[in-house]
Amino acid sequence: MRRAVCPGSFDPVTNGHVDVITRVAALYDELVVAVLVNPGKAGLFTVDERMELLREAVAELPNVVVDSFSGLLVDYCRSHDIPVVVKGLRAVGDFEYELQMAQMNRELAGVETLFVPTAPQVGHLSSSLVKQIATFGGDVSRLVPEGVLDRLLAKREAS
Ligand code: PNS
Secondary structure, three states: OOEEEEEEOOOOOOHHHHHHHHHHHOOOOEEEEEEEOOOOOOOOOOHHHHHHHHHHHOOOOOOEEEEEEOOOHHHHHHHOOOOEEEEEEOOHHHHHHHHHHHHHHHHHHOOEEEEEEOOHHHOOOOHHHHHHHHHOOOOOOOOOOHHHHHHHHHHHHHO
């Protein structure tokens, strides 16, 4: 079985992530979307919430599995028998850091990284910008899946 992993913080998942996940899922038998558990960094959404939002967003993609991981990505890959990491690249700004991580992951464990250019319509999206805009009452309805929009609005009302 050909498997790959798309790792990330996904706090929260955006339409940019969904674009990459959808296109990569079409290339593999199974695609694991893995949410990083980072105890040192509290997000807007808990890891369980992020996974739930991801599951809703990819509900129509039968070969996509949502999971979480802590520690090194290469250890997750090794223990789940996944040889390939796939990352979306928005612009050159992403490239330098992503290249460094890709080279390190290959050195550490022989895990390969493939890069997918995001669709131009979503190339400007990031979870951080979405959170910032939503916090100050801006309209993010075209930037995130419906479930995420509902949860962002609920969080705003609660605060
Ligand atoms: O969505 P993000 O925050 O850009 O995702 C970054 C992520 C989770 C892919 C990256 O931080 C990662 O792989 N973290 C796990 C820890 C690890 O393996 N670090 C060494 C990288 S060479």
